[in-house]
Amino acid sequence: MLGFLVYPMASVLYYSLQHYNVSKPWEDGFAGLANFQALLDDPLFWQSLGFSAKWVLVEVTLQLLFGLALALIVNETFVGRGLSRALVFSPWAVSGVLTTGIWILLYNPTTGVFRYLADLGIGSYDTAPLADPNTVFTAAVVAELWRGVPFFAILLLADLQTINNDLYEAAAVDGASRIRRFVHITLPHLKDAIILSTLLRAVWEFNNVDLLYTLTGGGPAHQTTTLPLYVAAKAVQSHDFGYGSALTTVAFLILTFFSIAYLRLSKFGART
Amino acid sequence: MTTTLPRAQLPAPVRTPPPRSRSQRVSRWQIYLPLGLYLLFTLVPFYWMLVFAFRPRGSDSLLPWPITFDNFATVWTGMGFGVFFQNSLLVGVASLISTTVIALSGGYALARYAFRGRQLFLVAMLCTQFIPGAMMLIPLFEIFRTLGLVNSLWALVIAETVFQLPLSLILISGFIRNIPVELEQAAWVDGCSRLRGFFAVVLPMLRPALIAVGSFAFIHSWNNFLFALMFVSEQEKFTLPVGLAFTIGEFSVDFGALAAGGVVAAVPVVLVFAVIQRYLVQGMSAGAVKG
Numbered sequence: 001m002l003g004f005l006v007y008p009m010a011s012v013l014y015y016s017l018q019h020y021n022v023s024k025p026w027e028d029g030f031a032g033l034a035n036f037q038a039l040l041d042d043p044l045f046w047q048s049l050g051f052s053a054k055w056v057l058v059e060v061t062l063q064l065l066f067g068l069a070l071a072l073i074v075n076e077t078f079v080g081r082g083l084s085r086a087l088v089f090s091p092w093a094v095s096g097v098l099t100t101g102i103w104i105l106l107y108n109p110t111t112g113v114f115r116y117l118a119d120l121g122i123g124s125y126d127t128a129p130l131a132d133p134n135t136v137f138t139a140a141v142v143a144e145l146w147r148g149v150p151f152f153a154i155l156l157l158a159d160l161q162t163i164n165n166d167l168y169e170a171a172a173v174d175g176a177s178r179i180r181r182f183v184h185i186t187l188p189h190l191k192d193a194i195i196l197s198t199l200l201r202a203v204w205e206f207n208n209v210d211l212l213y214t215l216t217g218g219g220p221a222h223q224t225t226t227l228p229l230y231v232a233a234k235a236v237q238s239h240d241f242g243y244g245s246a247l248t249t250v251a252f253l254i255l256t257f258f259s260i261a262y263l264r265l266s267k268f269g270a271r272t
Numbered sequence: 273m274t275t276t277l278p279r280a281q282l283p284a285p286v287r288t289p290p291p292r293s294r295s296q297r298v299s300r301w302q303i304y305l306p307l308g309l310y311l312l313f314t315l316v317p318f319y320w321m322l323v324f325a326f327r328p329r330g331s332d333s334l335l336p337w338p339i340t341f342d343n344f345a346t347v348w349t350g351m352g353f354g355v356f357f358q359n360s361l362l363v364g365v366a367s368l369i370s371t372t373v374i375a376l377s378g379g380y381a382l383a384r385y386a387f388r389g390r391q392l393f394l395v396a397m398l399c400t401q402f403i404p405g406a407m408m409l410i411p412l413f414e415i416f417r418t419l420g421l422v423n424s425l426w427a428l429v430i431a432e433t434v435f436q437l438p439l440s441l442i443l444i445s446g447f448i449r450n451i452p453v454e455l456e457q458a459a460w461v462d463g464c465s466r467l468r469g470f471f472a473v474v475l476p477m478l479r480p481a482l483i484a485v486g487s488f489a490f491i492h493s494w495n496n497f498l499f500a501l502m503f504v505s506e507q508e509k510f511t512l513p514v515g516l517a518f519t520i521g522e523f524s525v526d527f528g529a530l531a532a533g534g535v536v537a538a539v540p541v542v543l544v545f546a547v548i549q550r551y552l553v554q555g556m557s558a559g560a561v562k563g
Contacts, residue, residue, distance in 0.1 A: 070310060078303050086546050088307075088314050093545035094538055095495030097513040101520055101534045102317045105324055111527050113316070116334065146317060158553045210497035214517050232498075 045247065047222060048230040049254075052206055055226060059144055059205045060198055066145065067152020068194075072186075074153070075160045085157075092150035096210030103143040103215065104130070133223055136216055140224055144211055152197055159193040160186070195266045202262075203255055227251050321538070324531035343532035347519075351529065353536050355508055356515040360494055361540075363425055363511060367432040367493035371440055372486045374433065376478075379444030380470065384453070394445075397438040416503055427503045428511070432493040440485040447481035448474060483551040491541050512537040 074085050091099070106112045107129045114127040129139035163186065171181045209228050216224045225233075231247045327333060328340045347353040382390060412431055413422070421427040451474055459469035497513040504510065510518075516537055519530050 066310075069306065073303055073307050073310075076303055078300070082550075084307055084311065086549055088310055089549050090318075090542055090545060091314060093491050093495075093541040095497060095513050095541075097497045097516045097520070098495075098534050098537050101516055101530055102321050104520060105320055105527060105531060106317055108527075111324065113320070146313065154549075154553060161553070210513070214497075214520055 048225045052226040056205045063148040066149045070153040071156035089150045091147045100214040155197045325535045343528040347533045356512045360511040363428045364490045364494040366429040368490045370433045371436045371489040375440035382445040383448035436489045480551045480554045487548040
């Protein structure tokens with residue numbers, strides 16, 4: 001019994017310790033606060049931070065709205081529900097790089113949808129969303145939505161299925177409209193799931209590297225550089241591990257602060 | 273033994289609600305119209321990839337006809353996707369096994385033993401979810417260099433396992449807590465050891481959770497790009513996402529190859545996903561969402 005208790009805990013602890021130690025490497029490299037001072041004067045740091053915030057806000061909001069709508073739809077009873085679920089959820093399983101590959105095909109002026117639309121007389125032949133600084137943000141957002149919406153849909157559907165159907169029956173008998181039933185039964189029930197999934201997603205989107213790295217490479221002109229992309233560029237391309245670590249630290253502090261504030265403000269776990 | 277277990281203790285399977293009265297029902301077009309539009313958004317990109325992968329070079333048609341496998345031959349042997357596929361498979365399966373085994377034993381301990389710091393441990397596990405993979409790159413790289421694991425696929429397996437464990441642990445321990453301890457006690461009374469009781473009673477009931485956790489681990493490590501890009505630099509050790517990214521790098525050259533590579537990378541995970549998505553929703557209903 002002891003062995004059975006100790007072994008898994010030890011192995012778990014081993015991994016979590018590993019996790020833990022590596023999260024503060026800046027403790028052994030000593031450059032004082034010079035890196036942090038440099039960071040405050042770095043316009044690219046502020047620019048990438050601003051873009052990160054914008055990216056997270058837009059992505060999470062849109063993914064939540066579409067994901068919730070999608071979850072509500074596939075929670076209904078209708079012919080072909082199982083197949084529809086499998087199909088609309090499937091982009092979730094696809095990697096960021098593959099998403100990029102697919103959307104590069106779709107956005108390219110010679111191979112993409114816009115060319116075939118232009119053949120039909122819609123739009124123009126030189127629509128190239130990824131090359132145009134005005135559209136590159138929207139283009140990246142749509143590609144990430146394609147992959148991100150299913151995550152919310154799956155999580156929220158899982159939670160929707162734990163709602164007792166009798167509640168709806170009772171509300172319907174009492175004459176509550178569909179909208180009122182949604183506001184008073186569905187939403188309160190989903191609250192914790194929504195808070196948790198938006199938080200996780202916000203952190204993941206903040207750290208999203210693969211899609212932006214391969215789709216836009218942070219360009220054009222650093223317009224789509226998020227903080228982690230900047231870290232990767234600093235650490236890997238210019239081998240500035242110290243500065244990269246300073247960026248990492250700041251990003252981690254921001255995330256932790258944001259997470260705590262978000263959980264507090266949204267009263268996560270509070271029963272109404 | 274397993275057949276006599278009360279099924280009621282399992283999380284409810286994905287169920288069809290009883291038919292509602294007419295006034296309550298959502299009308300057909302309110303479902304099919306938005307669903308159809310969304311399906312279009314989901315499927316057109318997949319279709320585009322298939323068309324480009326299967327149609328002959330130089331064709332402009334939006335139907336993949338006549339079907340050709342030339343593109344696949346190019347990427348599989350010419351561009352090394354056959355090797356990348358093997359590497360991805362190795363990393364995926366190894367991460368699946370290590371994550372599931374550790375999460376199973378750790379999750380059991382968390383669910384069944386009361387020990388000091390258990391609650392703290394669970395909270396800490398949840399907090400690790402807020403630590404980003406990209407932020408770990410530098411320290412992880414240092415560690416793997418010390419261990420001499422740079423350029424080794426095992427570095428990827430270890431990194432994947434570490435990142436998959438917290439959520440898997442929470443999910444599995446949540447599931448085990450839903451299994452009444454009396455069932456196990458009954459087995460002990462019948463003379464089972466703790467270990468045998470676990471295998472005979474608990475394990476069979478954990479199927480949905482194990483499928484959810486295992487497939488999560490597999491899909492994640494199959495898809496992981498960042499670690500694979502950073503920790504492995506020899507071409508024979510590339511995984512599919514890295515190989516694909518390099519194809520994108522030279523994308524002006526060959527769209528057919530890009531699409532075919534995409535199909536190679538997508539088929540295994542999409543298939544796995546199609547099979548397990550029901551369990552995924554179930555597993556999360558019972559475990560993760562509740563924290």
